[in-house]
Amino acid sequence: MKVQVFGAERCAKCKNVFDTIQAFLDRHGIKAEMEHVKDLGKLAEAGILMTPGVVVDGKVVSQGKVPVEEDLKKWFSIS
Secondary structure, three states, X not given: OEEEEXXXXXXXXXXXXXXXXXXXXXXXXXXXXXXXXXXXXXXXXXXXOOOOEEEEOOEEEEEOOOOOHHHHXXXXXXX
């Protein structure tokens, strides 16, 4: 599984999203390759219109918000 968080280098909200997802994955024992994509040119390529953007296995799952626990459970199929 590959998880990408799209956002600028100094975007505190983007860093928070990255850390939140990483902690969730660790807590649930989910193995995933995490990547913080800071190249804003790649935003358009991924179809991201607002940061932070989150892509899981090539699918955009979130844009412009910090996900809550329920979002994460849905993305990673946790009940």
